[in-house]
Amino acid sequence: MSEEDAPAPVTILLVEDDEVIRMSVTLALERYGYRVLSAGDGLTGLELFREGRHDLLLLDVMLPGLDGIGLCRRIRETSMDPVLMMSARGDALDVVSGLEAGADDYVVKPVDTAVLVARIRSLLRRAVYTPAAPPAADRGRPERSGADGRALLVFGDLTVDTAGLVVSLAGRPVALAPTELRLLLEFAAHPGTVLDRQTLLRNVWDYGWDGDSRVVDLCVQRLRRKIGADRVETVRGFGYKLRR
Structure with missing residues (x-):
């Protein structure tokens, strides 16, 4: 397969205000073959979201300017792209607010790379879901x-x-x-x-x-x-x- 025929890498938009976490998560995801675009605040993240197509969005809850909850709501106004929220402590209010805003799932920081990648893969599988054909004998559904x-x-x-x-x-x-x-x-x-x-x-x-x-x-x-x-x-x- 030539480079021109190779599938485009999965693009993840990461919005995280802590520079150390942002860089470490970016490097970890790039090692798994993902293409990562990043922003350090919610408004910049919203601009990047509007400028291009992304396969998945990874949003921190606590962001300057426009927080992750507000950013998720703005994204859901126009897009059904998978959204994974990051919460610093797994705080119940953060989790509930993020899911109510339209997020698909969440992870707790500090993020274990293996857990993060597993959640990302799961979300991406849901986004390209192909249902199996129902058994011919299944007559229980209307x-x-x-x-x-x-x-x-x-x-x-x-x-x-x-x-x-x-x-x-x-x-x-x-x-x-x-x-x-x-x-x-x-x-x-x-x-x-x-x-x-x-x-x-x-x-x-x-x-x-x-x-x-x-x-x-x-x-x-x-x-x-x-x-x-x-x-x-x-x-x-x-x-x-x-x-x-």
Whole structure:
């Protein structure tokens, strides 16, 4: 393969005000083959975001000028690119605020390189998700065919095109971040079935361990705001299920 045919490296926009951390994270990610663009404050990070295409954004919570929470909200106004937040202490308020603002996941500083790269890889896999074809014998889901013959999952006025990765509500498209889409697809694959948080962490967030369930709860809340609060039911003490 020639250099011209080689795939472009994954580009990460890193916004971190601590110069030492910014440089060390940049060098660590570059060793794994990532291309890193960096900024030391939120407003500069927003300018870089608007100037080019990025595969993933890595944002510190505490930033001068425009903090990471505000920056994430501004990004979500126009983009569903994967967003990974960094919190200094894993403070509950920081974590919740970041996830509510639209972040897909978070890591705690000081960041272990292996953990950071694993989270980045997981987020990138979610962003290029390709669903497997459902088994021919699976008749447990409400299906109908679209105009092009593709199978659609239908839940009232909510329609999920699992092949085209398109979600519509009352005929209008719904913009979902990668993690929100994966979460909905997981629910849609098992309508009426209660899925516990550990299962969702493994299947949606791709965690090889039982991580912080707050990421599940906050993402469910965001999904409810977009597809309807009564679509995803909470089964106290067990988890969540999509209403048939």
